Amino acid sequence: QVQLVESGGGLVQAGGSLRLSCAASGIAFNFYAMGWFRQAPGKEREFVASIRWSGSTDITNSVKGRFTISRDNAKNTVYLQMNSLKPDDTAVYSCAAVRGNIYSRDPNEYAYWGQGTQVTASS
Numbered sequence: 001q002v003q004l005v006e007s008g009g010g011l012v013q014a015g016g017s018l019r020l021s022c023a024a025s026g027i028a029f030n031f032y033a034m035g036w037f038r039q040a041p042g043k044e045r046e047f048v049a050s051i052r053w054s055g056s057t058d059i060t061n062s063v064k065g066r067f068t069i070s071r072d073n074a075k076n077t078v079y080l081q082m083n084s085l086k087p088d089d090t091a092v093y094s095c096a097a098v099r100g101n102i103y104s105r106d107p108n109e110y111a112y113w114g115q116g117t118q119v120t121a122s123s
Helices: none
Strands: 003-007 009-014 018-025 032-039 046-051 057-059 067-072 077-082 091-099 118-122
Touching: 003 091, 018 032, 018 091, 018 118, 032 067, 032 077, 046 067, 046 077, 057 067, 077 091
Parallel strands: 009 118
Antiparallel strands: 003 018, 018 077, 032 046, 032 091, 046 057, 067 077, 091 118
């Protein structure tokens, strides 16, 4: 049974930082690219960042320079370090897995999803 479990969300003031974690089980983690997506109320799901199993990354422009994605293959975990948070970053953040050493910004390509964690940056 595949499980992706996010943690680390919460409420912070604008300008603050959070680190999200996503622990994967039931998949050969080393052979999956991992992505982070977010969805704010009333908005469509939005790509945030992805990391191939080789470690190379793709980050959307709106968070580039503030957010960093990384992974620890020994721990089957992917991270999203979020700095200089803005109120516009407020959303439910979900991690997802897609098999292959690929980049993808299309949520439909991801086979497995976590339940999501709420991130709120207050002004």
